[in-house]
Amino acid sequence: MRILHVLDHSLPMHSGYAFRTRAILKAEIARGWEVACLTGARHVRPGPDPETIDDLVFHRTPQPAAGPSPLREWREMRSLAARLDRLIVEWKPDQLHVHSPVLNALAALPVARRHGVPLLYEIRAFWEDAAVGNGTGREGSPRYRLTRMLETYAARKADAVAVICEGLGRDLVDRGIAPEKIVVSPNGVDLGLFGDPPAPDPVLRDRLGLSGADVVGFIGSFYDYEGLDDLIAAMPALLARRPEAHLLLVGGGPMEAALQAQAAASPAASRIHFIGRVPHKEVERYYALIDILAYPRKAMRLTDLVTPLKPLEAMAQRKLVAASDVGGHRELIEDNVTGTLFPADDPAALAAALDGLFADRPGWERRREVARAFVERDRNWSSNISVYAPVYQRLTGKAL
Structure with missing residues (x-):
């Protein structure tokens, strides 16, 4: 079985999107399937074509001429379609596995039909909602409605659709997509990367001033929808209850400057630490220093669905884990079992939830073990990819 994945971007760029892709590819290779990837014009990291990273092969799409929207997007799709057309002839895949955004699906659909290759479209988030979450779009605008129509069209025309969670699947059914056409391939963890957490590094801990501290942390991208402003706003109330509390923020993104300014003006400024982006291989060192990971996502359509x-x-x-009670978190976290849920958009409730967790240290080990067992059993990529096998087999007619 030869599977060609079509992607927005990939390693060596760092994002949840890139790491989910890596996990899928590694798990498929471990099953004996042949895989290759093609990234679209939005992969902006310079490199050769093809490029091998971590023993994974990525073909690249040339950058088209710049232009205003929607001319820019049309040129991106045309460039991707031309590169995909050549790659199908060269590599001869049995299956196309096209990942969102919808531009990739719109470019790939006519090429797949022309070559007679089945197409699975995987939606990680609806592009129109991602734009709202990133602050580049407005819900209900003409652009939003057009993008939603295109997303629905792509799902209808694809041979099968994969979604990363139940919320996206229900939304597609409401749009008229047949339920039997949809498969849920949930987010998972590559336990080869995150399976053996290291002990805290005392040198790093001392350098950051965290010895003896109660450490709350966030590791990820600094988008507005992540609600990190609420986490910073919660720190004075948490400090009033937990004088040894510190907040460790690892990562970066569009909200970084605004969050740093907010932190500098906070009474808790000396307890809020911005680390910046770190290499993926270094991330575990920072996880090891944190007692509670906080995910205060704001309540909105994107966070409820994804x-x-x-x-x-x-x-x-x-x-x-402490997380806001948006729909996407409720699919992952059982309150007071694998994590703690608190009302979204409420810094006071967030501070109270964190304080409650620090007060329950005797229960920490049990909760850690239950959450780890859940990941091993239900969200391990080595088993997660099994949902693709019957879809590939049905679409290609080949035994796996």
């Missing part, structure tokens, strides 16, 4: 990856990585690291 499940994040980071809480699962935290559970795999045997870390305590």
Whole structure:
């Protein structure tokens, strides 16, 4: 079985998208399937074509000429379609596995039909909702409605559709997509990367001033929908209850400057630490310093529909998890069992939830073990990819 994955971007760029892709590819290779990848024009990291990273082969799409929207997107799709057309002739895949955004599906659909290759479209988030979450779009605008129509069209025309969570699947059914056409491939963890958490590094801990501290942390991208402003706003109230509390923020993104300014103006400024982006191989060192991982996502359509990856990585690291009660988190976290849920958009409730967790240290080990067992049993990529096998087999007619 030869599977060609079509992607927005990939390693060596660092994102949840890239790491989910890596996990899928590694798990498929471990099953004996042949895989290759093609990234679209939005992969902006310079490199050769093809490029091998971590023993994975990535073919690249040339950058088209710049232009205003929607000319820019049309050129991106045309460039991707041309590169895909050549690659299908060269590599002869049995199956196309096209990952969102919808531009990839719109470019790939006519090429797949022309070559007679079945197409599975995997939606990780609806592009229109991602734009709202990133602050580049407005719900209900003409652009939003057009993008939603295109997303529905792509799902209808694809041979099969995969979604990362139940929320996205229910939304597609409401749009008229047949339920039997949809498969849920949930976010998971590559336990080869996150399966053996290291002990805290005392040198790093001392350098950051965290010796003897109660450490709350966030590791990920700094988008507005992540609610990190609420986490910073919760720190004075948490400090009033937990004088040794510190907040460790690892990562970066569009909200970084605004969050740093907010932290600098906070009474808790000396207890809020911005680490910046760190190499993926270094992430575990920072996980090891954190007692509670906080995920205060804001309540909105994107966060209600889409499940994040980071809480699962935290559970795999045997870390305590506190998260807002948006729909995407409720699919992952059982309150007071595998994590703690608190009302979204409420810094006071967040501070109270964190304080409650610190007060329950005798229960920490049990909660860590239950959460880790959940990841091993239900969200381990080595078993998660089994949901693709019957879809590939049905679409290609080949035994796996």
